[in-house]
Amino acid sequence: MADAEKVFGKTFNCPICGNSFKNLTIRQGKARMDSTDIDLKVNYKDLEPLKYDIIQCPRCGYASLERYYERITAFQRKDILEEVSKNHKQDFEEKEEYTFDEALERYKSAFLTARVKNAHNSEMGLLCLKNGWLFRAYANSLEESEASKIKELRLRENAFLGNALNYLAKARATEHPPICGMDDVTLDCLLAGLCTELGKYDEAKRYMSNVLQNRSATKNVKDKILTMKEFMEEHVKEEKESAV
Template identity: 25%
Template sequence: MGEFTFTVEKQCPICGESTRVVKTKSKLSVERTDEDFCVHYKGFNPYLYKIWFCEKCGYAADEKTFLGSMPVVHKRKIKEFLDKKKLGMEFVEVRRVPDAVAAYKLAIFYAEMTDQPLAKQAGMYLGLAWIYRYSAEKDKEMEMLQQAADLYDKSLMTERYPQNGMSDDMALYLVGAIYVRMQNYEKATQYISRLIGDQGLRERDIHLYKQARDLWQTIREDKEDAK
């Protein structure tokens, strides 16, 4: 199909029909990575294709959720909702920003409907923020970053980690990094200082400790520049 993508058929976990989804090829050239782990690739934005949706019924989720096992009660809840609504989005092989945003918003809607972990919902808002970052829609990016930070914060207080492939240390770092992106240095300091002040972090994750220390330095420099 394209230089960076290819289309495959997958079975929808809700309606059971076969639907086309677009996958990205693994060989992508990285240009840089932001503090909050948003990777900038050369000539392509794979985040546009992170959410799969069923062109038959309108269900949307990330690949892992789409292909994973779902509790019967969640499946029933979504199916009952979709039986009353017609949400089928048009399948496109080449996604533009509005297509990706619509897919993300649908996936977030279903994640909230089925009480997915807050850390997972936060990750989706963060992914949506990255879509807006790529398309230079600053206000919308900031709005989504705030949603992600709020949810990660709630998650850290109420959920047991690891969550969504992350340790609680990583989640703490990520919230701090998100606040750096938002230039809220006071909030960023609160989170990153907790990591740096944790004596055990060096033993648990030396790489993350170094990242936190570097981010702390960035916060100090940015605060000075802002004066």
């Protein structure tokens, strides 16, 4: 089933220019969970919801994750009008779905907005994380014959996940939970997963033991950490063996 049957145009009001516009959004109940990667990225059957996570005003170019869309100060609005809207090429073409390349362009606009408004580490981290995962989903959607494109996407995924880790670790140290909607246990789980994915095993172990020692962590969460730990130990063993 194509994405077009799973999304609809939801109406948003732009807090920068006052424009009312429709943005493609996943219909309720259309995203069916399939599996979870080691860094907790959730995969859905025949759909990548990350493609629809950026809200963008077609008139002024203001773009962000829905969580942050309304949160804008008068100073940030002024900077966005000067540094984003002035250079924005208006595009009112209504799409039925987004390709990976179109979705990546929308993330680019969200990064531009985030930089101009001087976003917190948590918002930058969440953007990097989702963008990194989007590169992974894009790479996974390609045929093996597109090896060089896949390699390029994997490199970009890694770079974005590395940045996500830096920003989120800073957010953890300087902001108060909930951070990006996550409590401290959930954030430590995510950081443990990211470190595992990126091969930073010592750092991963620290976040894992934070979770295992946290009294508010549920059994389900602790089990997830134990799965990550097994995965990590397996990899360390393989790396040692291949080094011999």
